[in-house]
Amino acid sequence: MSSEAREWVWEHSSSRGTARLVLLSIADRVADGNCVAWASLTSLVERTNASRTAVRDALTALDKSGELNVLDHLEGPQRSTVYRLPRAAAWLAKVATAQREDPEAYVEPPTDSDPVPELDEEAEKDLRRYGIWPKKSTESGTSRRNPTGTGSGPSRRNPPPRRAGIRHQHGTESDPQNRREPKLNRKGSSSGAAVTSAADWRVDPASHTWARQQGHLDRLGEDGLRAADTKWRAHRAGHAPRPTAAWAADWRSWIAREHAPARPNLYALPGGGPAPTGSMTRAEAHTAALLAALNEPTPTGTE
Incomplete structure (x- = not known):
């Protein structure tokens, strides 16, 4: 389900910047349709390559936006914080309900009014296999735990240890919003993950191996996989540059949901219609639809 x-x-998601990276890091650990996952503050700092202060602020912002909740009565391994993505859970439940009636049904985009599934006792018992258990003791009252995993708010009384006697005026060295030394990994950067566009990203060996091991290469075939890759790049052309690891995860998610060439497409290309008949293969049909959307001449299947 991740x-x-x-x-x-x-x-x-409406999240941006560090908050989006934090939300993606937690979503990457989701194990089932309830969209529950555990994460420690330290692991989120390491995964996002941001400062502790930036991660704390991101968690607080996500909690206020309603896209992330803290489950106070549960805890993960080593007493780590347990989170839930309620709107993602509502969306998955909406998709599951529609597909039970019609596997090919179109599902309306998610809205804030979509009901969030209740997390009942049976669902919480299922979470134990992922290392999430009820707390041994909880304090009485309805006080809400801070989303950063600490008892109080994002405290400034205990800042990270200083490495030198002089502290930067605008944040810590690891804070991506540091004004003196911005930590933005551009394309070709020698440190951290390189940032690139979807058009420049190339399928890495690990992703190709994943497609083969998961059976997607056998299901789609080489031509179908290339056609799916072409559609993915067309839909991601307008997206802002991302780290290569983020593109790889997005590409795998697309391939996993792509239908085999003989079935209707999950993602319809802009301006696309029914697949052309005649001597054109399915891969050539995908290319024709893409070229039609771009208002370019369409090659025939007899060339």
């Missing part, structure tokens, strides 16, 4: 949760973040 791929569906990540897809919801990519396509429907």
